[in-house]
Amino acid sequence: MSTHTEASPPSPKQQVAIKAAEIVDNGMIVGLGxxxxxxxxxxxxxxRQHEQQLEIQVVASSVISRVKAQQAGLQVISIEHLSHLDMYVDGADEVTTDMQLLKGRGQDLVCEKLLASHATAFYVLVDDSKMVSRIGEKNAIPIEVMPSAAQLVLNRLAKLQAKGSLRLNAAGDNVAYSAAGNLILDMQFTDLETAQINALLTVMPGVVEHGIFADIVKAVFIGSSDGVKLLQR
Ligand SMILES: O=C(CO)[C@H](O)[C@H](O)COP(=O)(O)O
Incomplete structure (x- = not known):
């Protein structure tokens, strides 16, 4: 069922969702952010599946997306059964015009980056409030760490002039755990470029995953009150 009506025109986020759904073809396996x-x-x-009898399968990056997809009648397969993934579609917290992303406000980074990296095409859907001139402009960079390594990684990052702390749960009375059972550091870097931060976090022992998604996006759909713009490689 469509989420907008004649009385309420689609919001920017709905417009980009509609555009991305249009590029799904019969027979595809589609990753859900x-x-x-x-x-x-x-x-x-x-x-689209209901109205056009599309035969597709989906794979979810989180429990919440799997439940939503199942409730919507989509055929969900598990990541373990994937031998390929035709496309992966997800939102983002920040996007630059050269298509670098920041993700991870939620706690499903590991599966999100796994699916985004292995998909033949990774499409990003945002409204124009997510556009920034540099990654980290509006949000701290989430870094998912092995629970036992949190303090060591925090100390190492402090030596690189990064500031931040362990993410807490919504009530603020305990640490927040990721879907993979890890802890999350939310860090701000003042002295390093995005490429340098990406390179150092990608190889730092104790870091399981981080929120910079560099050079893996095929296209970004940007919704605004003026319609949808496309950035693509
Ligand atoms: O990275 C994410 C979750 O880990 C989300 O894609 C990101 O936070 C964007 O969320 P929304 O579409 O609600 O603005």
Whole structure:
């Protein structure tokens, strides 16, 4: 069922979800991201499947997306059964014009980056509020760490002039655990470029995953009150 009506025109996030659902072809395996924009994509994909009898399978980056997809009537397969992934569609917290991303406001980074990296095409859906001139401009960079390594990684990052702390749960009375059972550091870097931060975090022992998604995006759909713009390689 479509999430907008004649009385309420599609929001920027709905517009990008509709555009991305249009590029799904019969027979594809489609990866589903996590978040409010990814949810709108799941709705649109389910609508297309029902209306046009598309034969597709989906794989989810999180429990919440899997449940939503199942409730919408999509055929969900597990990551273990994937031998390839035709496309992966997800939102983002920050996007630069050269298509570097920051993700991970949620706690599903590991599966999100796994699916984004292995997909033949990774499409990103945002509204124009997510556009920034540099990664880290509005949000700290989430770094998922082995629980036992959190303090060591924090100390190492402090030597690189990064500031931040362990993420807490919503009530603020305990640490937040990721879907993979890890802890998350939210860090701000003042002295390093995005490429340097990406390179050092990608190889730092104790770091399981981090929120910089560099050089893996095929296209970004940007919704605004003026319609949808496309950035692509
Ligand atoms: O990275 C994410 C979750 O880990 C989300 O894709 C990101 O936070 C964007 O969310 P939304 O679509 O709700 O704005």
């Amino acid at each position: 996590t978040g409010s924009t990814a949810n709108l994509f799941i709705d649109e994909l389910a609508r």
